[in-house]
Amino acid sequence: MHMADALLSPTVGGALWAGTLGTIIYCARKLKEKMDEKMIPLMGVLGAFIFAGQMINFTIPGTGSSGHIGGGMLLAILLGPYAAFLVIASVLMVQALFFADGGLLALGANIWNLGIYPCFIAYPLIYRTIVRQKMSHRKITIATILSVVIGLQLGALSVVLETKMSGITELPFSTFLLLMQPIHLAIGLIEGFVTAGIVIYVKTLRPDIVDDLEGVKALSSGGSLKKVLVVMAVLAVITGGAFSWFASTHPDGLEWSIEKIYGKPEIPEKENPIKENLSKLQGKTALLPDYSLPSKGKEEANPSWPAVDPGTSLSGLIGGIMVLVLIVIFGIAVKYMRKYKEKT
Amino acid sequence: MEYFNIGYLDTLSYKDTFVHRLDPRIKILVSFIFILFVVSFPKYEIAGLMPFFIYPVFLLTAGDIPLRAIAKKVLFISPFALFIGIFNPLLDTDVILTPFGISVTGGWISFFSIIVKFILTVSTALLLIAVTSFLGICEGLERLKFPRLLVIQLLFLYRYLFVLLEEALRILRAREARSFGKRGKEIKTFIRLISILLMRTVERAERIYQAMLSRGFRGEIRVLKRHSLRPRDILFALLSVMIFYVLRNYDIVSFIGETLRRSFS
Numbered sequence: 228m229h230m231a232d233a234l235l236s237p238t239v240g241g242a243l244w245a246g247t248l249g250t251i252i253y254c255a256r257k258l259k260e261k262m263d264e265k266m267i268p269l270m271g272v273l274g275a276f277i278f279a280g281q282m283i284n285f286t287i288p289g290t291g292s293s294g295h296i297g298g299g300m301l302l303a304i305l306l307g308p309y310a311a312f313l314v315i316a317s318v319l320m321v322q323a324l325f326f327a328d329g330g331l332l333a334l335g336a337n338i339w340n341l342g343i344y345p346c347f348i349a350y351p352l353i354y355r356t357i358v359r360q361k362m363s364h365r366k367i368t369i370a371t372i373l374s375v376v377i378g379l380q381l382g383a384l385s386v387v388l389e390t391k392m393s394g395i396t397e398l399p400f401s402t403f404l405l406l407m408q409p410i411h412l413a414i415g416l417i418e419g420f421v422t423a424g425i426v427i428y429v430k431t432l433r434p435d436i437v438d439d440l441e442g443v444k445a446l447s448s449g450g451s452l453k454k455v456l457v458v459m460a461v462l463a464v465i466t467g468g469a470f471s472w473f474a475s476t477h478p479d480g481l482e483w484s485i486e487k488i489y490g491k492p493e494i495p496e497k498e499n500p501i502k503e504n505l506s507k508l509q510g511k512t513a514l515l516p517d518y519s520l521p522s523k524g525k526e527e528a529n530p531s532w533p534a535v536d537p538g539t540s541l542s543g544l545i546g547g548i549m550v551l552v553l554i555v556i557f558g559i560a561v562k563y564m565r566k567y568k569e570k571t
Numbered sequence: 572m573e574y575f576n577i578g579y580l581d582t583l584s585y586k587d588t589f590v591h592r593l594d595p596r597i598k599i600l601v602s603f604i605f606i607l608f609v610v611s612f613p614k615y616e617i618a619g620l621m622p623f624f625i626y627p628v629f630l631l632t633a634g635d636i637p638l639r640a641i642a643k644k645v646l647f648i649s650p651f652a653l654f655i656g657i658f659n660p661l662l663d664t665d666v667i668l669t670p671f672g673i674s675v676t677g678g679w680i681s682f683f684s685i686i687v688k689f690i691l692t693v694s695t696a697l698l699l700i701a702v703t704s705f706l707g708i709c710e711g712l713e714r715l716k717f718p719r720l721l722v723i724q725l726l727f728l729y730r731y732l733f734v735l736l737e738e739a740l741r742i743l744r745a746r747e748a749r750s751f752g753k754r755g756k757e758i759k760t761f762i763r764l765i766s767i768l769l770m771r772t773v774e775r776a777e778r779i780y781q782a783m784l785s786r787g788f789r790g791e792i793r794v795l796k797r798h799s800l801r802p803r804d805i806l807f808a809l810l811s812v813m814i815f816y817v818l819r820n821y822d823i824v825s826f827i828g829e830t831l832r833r834s835f836s
Contacts, residue, residue: 231652231693233656234656236610251718264780271726272731273776274724275727275730275731279736282736282739282743283764284761285756285761286753314724317724317725320725324696324697324708325700327644327693330606331602396655396658397659397662397681399662421758425765425766428762429766433770543617543824545827546621546826546829547824554621557628558629561632562632
């Protein structure tokens with residue numbers, strides 16, 4: 228469920244990067260305050276463990292296909308929320324750079340979707356509350372499955388909201404939701420079961436590892452600040468969302484004023500440069516092109532793409548091909564120049 | 572498996588070309604700005620995105636990166652964008668263009684727009700690492716004032732990635748050697764295998780910590796700074812951003828197309 232750059236608008240992507248970056252800085256500060264030095268290599272190696280662990284696959288019961296772990300909640304349980312968030316962020320960064328899973332702008336959204344919910348919602352509110360008094364195997368199992376499921380559901384919901392707010396997909400909100408949530412419920416149940424198994428197995432074989440880790444993470448149990456952080460983070464996303472809502476109303480106003488002047492929502496063909504600039508401006512500000520309620524009807528009444536004129540589109544086609552040819556020539560030229568320079 | 576290829580992109584980054592020598596900070600920032608420009612196009616735009624291929628093509632050719640290495644990865648990855656995008660042609664069926672009598676719906680145009688944006692952004696991300704190296708990126712992030720703890724985390728992760736991948740491969744080989752067909756891949760076995768890998772990992776971390784202590788670790792790790800900002804870095808950044816701005820705000824594609832069309836008719 229990695230988000231991709233191509234599905235994001237700059238505002239949504241930027242807002243999520245801001246929220247993610249803020250959380251990273253907050254976590255780093257929080258850890259720096261009172262950190263066991265031992266944690267530094269441990270965190271790093273556990274990040275590598277997530278990669279290595281994903282190579283070992285298993286058969287998903289009932290389907291015959293194979294899966295691997297995600298590991299976000301496992302990290303939160305082993306390391307506590309602050310360290311776990313940094314490890315998740317680093318894992319996703321390596322994935323974004325080496326496998327281009329998603330891309331650089333979507334990286335903020337991905338860290339948010341896969342990091343915030345397990346670390347700062349599922350772990351403190353669900354896992355900790357259930358396991359607090361007594362750490363029996365049953366309680367660990369229930370707590371782990373529940374928190375993985377909820378973490379993943381929130382993550383999937385975020386993906387839907389982010390894509391919808393960016394206004395790239397035509398999928399209706401409800402269909403998109405129905406597509407994403409059940410799949411991630413199934414994934415969550417399996418991941419939760421596996422994660423619980425790992426935690427229990429490690430605890431029985433080497434209790435000192437789990438206990439030791441728990442001693443380290445005890446420092447991260449401060450409650451009130453966590454709530455502040457969650458509130459701040461939610462606010463950041465809402466602000467981002469609200470901003471793109473407002474931004475989308477802007478071009479309507481512009482169109483409206485053009486309509487007043489020309490009697491049509493668009494400037495006549497002759498005054499091409501102005502129209503060009505205005506439609507560009509609309510393109511830049513229309514972050515939610517048709518995210519209003521009756522989407523079909525509205526689209527017919529108010530086409531969001533100005534170039535319906537076949538002549539303009541033909542020149543777009545010719546121009547596009549020409550530009551690509553020029554870029555290929557440019558590439559060959561650069562290559563040739565570099566080789567020539569090396570020889571001399 | 573694609574994980575085996577993780578070192579390949581990094582080996583490409585040991586070359587010594589103009590783009591390899593640029594300051595990593597500049598490359599990170601310019602690439603990020605590039606992606607922002609690309610995704611800022613409205614959803615029915617295809618032609619306007621074409622000139623933006625110039626940036627990845629420049630990194631590719633000036634950095635002497637084999638096209639195949641990047642193209643293969645771009646083709647392989649992230650079906651998510653395509654999966655979401657493919658619904659557009661099905662749902663948005665308003666015909667908005669009829670070139671040569673073929674009716675094209677808005678959905679197909681927005682779908683292709685997603686694909687073009689996808690190729691642009693993904694290839695840029697891959698090329699960034701191929702012309703910068705992972706250590707370079709870490710240095711750049713550190714000097715862009717990312718939290719040091721995160722940078723150290725990235726360095727550790729990368730350093731032990733290959734060690735742990737080999738460990739996982741040994742476990743996989745052992746499982747293969749002891750099981751027929753689909754057996755041995757049950758969840759129960761999987762939990763034990765991965766728990767063992769986890770325990771070995773934690774024990775390794777303990778050994779690493781001892782080793783660090785015996786080499787004088789005092790809670791601080793220094794990151795080597797190899798690059799410094801030179802005039803050419805700043806020139807590259809300014810020029811790139813200026814070109815992106817011009818390409819975004821002036822419809823060069825239509826202009827070229829219009830001129831060509833006029834000159835032929």
